[in-house]
Amino acid sequence: xxxxxxxxxxxxxxxxxxxxxxxARALSRDYGPPRMGDDYLRLYGSVRSRLQKALGxxxxxxLGTGEAMLVLWGALxxxxxxxxxxxxxxxxxxxxxxxxxxxxIGCRAxxxxxxxxxxxxxxxxxxxxxxxxxxxxxxxxxxxxETPSGTLNxxxxxxxxxxxxxxxxxxxxxxASVGGAPVRADAWNAxxxxxxxxxxxxxxxxxxxxxxxxxxxxRIAEVGYAGYDALTPFRGAAEDAMRFPYxxxxxxxxxxxxxxxxxxxxxxxxxxxxxxxxxxLCREGLVRRGVALWPAQDAVCSPTVTAISVP
Numbered sequence: 001x002x003x004x005x006x007x008x009x010x011x012x013x014x015x016x017x018x019x020x021x022x023x024a025r026a027l028s029r030d031y032g033p034p035r036m037g038d039d040y041l042r043l044y045g046s047v048r049s050r051l052q053k054a055l056g057x058x059x060x061x062x063l064g065t066g067e068a069m070l071v072l073w074g075a076l077x078x079x080x081x082x083x084x085x086x087x088x089x090x091x092x093x094x095x096x097x098x099x100x101x102x103x104x105i106g107c108r109a110x111x112x113x114x115x116x117x118x119x120x121x122x123x124x125x126x127x128x129x130x131x132x133x134x135x136x137x138x139x140x141x142x143x144x145x146e147t148p149s150g151t152l153n154x155x156x157x158x159x160x161x162x163x164x165x166x167x168x169x170x171x172x173x174x175x176a177s178v179g180g181a182p183v184r185a186d187a188w189n190a191x192x193x194x195x196x197x198x199x200x201x202x203x204x205x206x207x208x209x210x211x212x213x214x215x216x217x218x219r220i221a222e223v224g225y226a227g228y229d230a231l232t233p234f235r236g237a238a239e240d241a242m243r244f245p246y247x248x249x250x251x252x253x254x255x256x257x258x259x260x261x262x263x264x265x266x267x268x269x270x271x272x273x274x275x276x277x278x279x280x281l282c283r284e285g286l287v288r289r290g291v292a293l294w295p296a297q298d299a300v301c302s303p304t305v306t307a308i309s310v311p
Contacts, residue, residue: 016198016205022258023203031250040248045238047253048209050260053268055174055193056184057211062234063256064208065249068175068196071208073101074229075171075192078220079139082106087137087167089128091153092116092146094173102141110135116146119299120153125161132165139169144193145177150293150307152181152300159188169216175199178209179263180275180304191216197252200275200304201259207252275303282306 019027048061055061064070076098080086083106090096090113099109112127114120120142128140140162145152155172162170169191174183178193180200185193191213198205212220212231220231233245263271283293283306294307 017200017202019204019255020202020259020262022262023255026254026258027204027251029251029254031254040250040253041238043250043253043257044248047257047260048238050257050264051195051209052211054178054183054260054263055195055209055211056182056188057186057193059186059214060212060217060235062210062212062231062237063253064210064229064234065206065246065252066208066229067198067205068194068208070229071192071194071196071210072098072173074231075194075210076101076107077105077227077229078223078225078231079169079171079192079216080105080107081223083108084139085110085135085137087112087128087131087135087140089120089124089140089142089158090114091119091124091151092143092149094146094148095141095143098141098143098171098173110137115296116149117151117294117296117299119146119151119295120155120158121298122157125157128158129161129165132161132167137167139171140167141171142173144172144174144183145181145302145304147176147305148307149295150302150305151295152177152302152304154300155188155190156184159190163189169219176304177302179259180271181302182272185211197256197259201256201263203255203259204252206249207256272303279303279306 051061085108086102088099088109088111096113099111102109110131112131114124171192172190174193175196176199177183178195193211195209197203197207237244286308292309294309295301
């Protein structure tokens, strides 16, 4: 334990991670005057279609220039109006943070919050069902990988509940899992699944992505939110250069393309298996050294980030 105490004084961060060499090479290129045109739209369209696989969706995918908080705020502001009810399902800092964000834009937030060393369970789902029947929320929010807690929430049952009880929308934060663990937006009945470039995709924190269901696009058009983080301008932008919302980020999209190339060459199943094996090795080594893991024994540990209980 003496060795561990020396480590405990060091700062440990869950991201951004080191750049993949292929992403770094893509960033080092000069793409000429940054202008909109067919070449950029082809690159943008290619990355969008490949992110569909990473997000587990056949629905639309958009790419924004900005850190992942851009799409977290963009999803809520584009889907909600002041006074709407949001049901926040939280098992950690970011899960409960959705409720704070909803309140900040004038919405009513109802929280189903579990201890931060737990993941969504049958009892959680029972509480969610009761809250849905009582409060009739427009939208449910949840986090797939709770980064500070080192946990991975199982979301299939929550998505099924959302569909069965007729909740219009489900928004999922998958920033710390997309590219590193299976993400299944369509299987979760999720309308928006949010991702970022700086974690499992090994790129700088300058790009974000989001799946958008057809129902979500209809609601976004009704709300009509306008702002840098608005989603409306992205609808159809990839097919029409003149409608693109802002200056094209050649470097960010090219780095994402290069990182996706590396993941695809390894194969998604092999990537997920490697992360699971690495995480297992890490956790077993910590336990052998007498270090307790933060997640409870019945919680699902994330394959992309490990959290320990610091003495």
